[in-house]
Amino acid sequence: MHIRFDQAELRYGDRVALLPLTLSLVERRIGVIGLNGSGKTSFARLIAGLAKPTSGKVTLDGLDTVADEQAARAKTGFIFQNPGNQIILPNIREDIALGPKSRGLAAGEVERLVDAALDRFGIGDLGTRRPHELSGGELQLAALAAVCVNRPELVIFDEPTNQLDLKNRARVKTAIEGLAEQAVVISHDLDLVADFERVLVFDQGALAFDGAGQAAITRYREIAGC
Numbered sequence: 001m002h003i004r005f006d007q008a009e010l011r012y013g014d015r016v017a018l019l020p021l022t023l024s025l026v027e028r029r030i031g032v033i034g035l036n037g038s039g040k041t042s043f044a045r046l047i048a049g050l051a052k053p054t055s056g057k058v059t060l061d062g063l064d065t066v067a068d069e070q071a072a073r074a075k076t077g078f079i080f081q082n083p084g085n086q087i088i089l090p091n092i093r094e095d096i097a098l099g100p101k102s103r104g105l106a107a108g109e110v111e112r113l114v115d116a117a118l119d120r121f122g123i124g125d126l127g128t129r130r131p132h133e134l135s136g137g138e139l140q141l142a143a144l145a146a147v148c149v150n151r152p153e154l155v156i157f158d159e160p161t162n163q164l165d166l167k168n169r170a171r172v173k174t175a176i177e178g179l180a181e182q183a184v185v186i187s188h189d190l191d192l193v194a195d196f197e198r199v200l201v202f203d204q205g206a207l208a209f210d211g212a213g214q215a216a217i218t219r220y221r222e223i224a225g226c
């Protein structure tokens with residue numbers, strides 16, 4: 001998918017979250033790194049249509065995230081920093097079924113899609129669990145299944161390995177690596193994006209570097225001074 005920022009800016013009152021940005025992205029794996037408050041989540045929310053640019057525009061394959069809001073939003077799925085909060089139904093199966101049901105699919109087809117989504121991320125045994133009965137890594141995978149069942153072209157992850165132990169981190173990393181969909185990954189876990197084709201470094205609301213993973217990490221270390 002072609003993600004395009006055209007002088008897109010995001011402000012909250014007087015506070016600038018993202019300075020006017022012009023950018024074109026087509027890579028399969030796009031990393032986003034930078035200090036706290038540098039604008040990473042703001043950038044991702046603009047892509048997903050969760051925030052509207054205060055000026056300029058953002059388009060996905062030419063669809064404007066404001067003028068063509070519904071069609072543009074259908075192209076993306078967002079895994080939030082605390083994925084437990086986005087699982088809203090009592091158990092994982094019901095939550096994954098929500099999207100297919102809202103598309104008016106027959107019950108048998110919904111069940112088939114839910115099974116396929118659970119299997120795809122290796123969590124077939126977790127379908128009847130409640131969200132609070134899952135580990136952080138399992139929650140990431142459950143949220144990912146619930147997002148991917150709606151067939152987005154792009155999945156956006158906001159710090160997917162935050163607070164995960166090494167085992168869960170490896171599980172989530174593998175799931176992201178194996179994803180057929182395009183992915184934008186915001187992360188403070190630099191190893192996660194080190195091999196990505198393209199990594200953006202944000203600093204104080206501006207794009208400070210745009211290039212391959214290792215070079216981006218070097219630039220980020222310079223900005224952080226460590």
Ligand SMILES: Nc1ncnc2c1ncn2[C@@H]1O[C@H](COP(=O)(O)OP(=O)(O)OP(=O)(O)O)[C@@H](O)[C@H]1O
Pocket residue numbers: 012015016017018034035036037038039040041042043
């Ligand atoms: N809803 C909001 N209202 C006011 N200011 C906001 C809001 N959301 C973000 N900001 C501000 O915009 C700036 C960028 O925030 P953003 O969340 O995009 O940063 P970030 O790089 O994702 O940070 P972190 O790594 O801490 O998640 C920050 O100064 C933040 O305080």
